[in-house]
Amino acid sequence: xxxSFKDKVYEFCRAIPKGKVATYGQIARLAGKPKAxxxxxxxxxxxxxxxxxxxxxxxxxDGSLNGYSGQGGLASKRKMLLxxxxxxxxxxxxxxxxxxxxx
DNA sequence: AAAATGACGGTGT
DNA sequence: TACACCGCCATTT
Numbered sequence: 001x002x003x004s005f006k007d008k009v010y011e012f013c014r015a016i017p018k019g020k021v022a023t024y025g026q027i028a029r030l031a032g033k034p035k036a037x038x039x040x041x042x043x044x045x046x047x048x049x050x051x052x053x054x055x056x057x058x059x060x061x062d063g064s065l066n067g068y069s070g071q072g073g074l075a076s077k078r079k080m081l082l083x084x085x086x087x088x089x090x091x092x093x094x095x096x097x098x099x100x101x102x103x
Numbered sequence: 104a105a106a107a108t109g110a111c112g113g114t115g116t
Numbered sequence: 117t118a119c120a121c122c123g124c125c126a127t128t129t
Contacts (some may be wrong), residue, residue: 005126013112024111028125037111039126046127060111074110093112 005031009043016057019085020100021093023061030102037061045069056080057100063093 008031016022024037024044044055049070056077060066068077069086078088087094 028111033125035123036111036125038109038124039111041110042108042126043110055110058110061113065110069110 005036006034006043009040010047010053013053013058014053016054017032019060021057021081021086021098022100023059025061027058035037057092065091
């Protein structure tokens with residue numbers, strides 16, 4: 001209920017536009033803790049995963065899909081990203097073209 | 104208060 | 117590109 005780091009993470013997570021992806025480190029940075037990427041991933045995992053928060057649009061710094069607690073796991077995540085127009089290079093996301101940039 | 108946990112990031116090999 | 121190691125952090129027990 002507080003405006004804690006965790007809440008900010010979810011907030012930014014929801015701010016990711018369709019067709020774009022963000023890295024854990026980027027969200028952490030926006031939340032004010034550039035090195036808290038680890039914590040960010042932790043929050044994604046405990047999150048309700050449902051469309052409430054598009055945690056599937058969050059990938060690792062190199063574009064690799066590390067994990068997904070949602071249904072289907074990584075396989076489903078990859079599929080969703082592809083469907084949203086995000087370019088996938090094998091198991092890696094083409095960050096050069098699909099990484100979200102905060103205006 | 105201290106220890107354990109984990110969907111990370113960067114660097115070196 | 118893949119793998120191993122270390123450093124960093126918030127939350128929970």
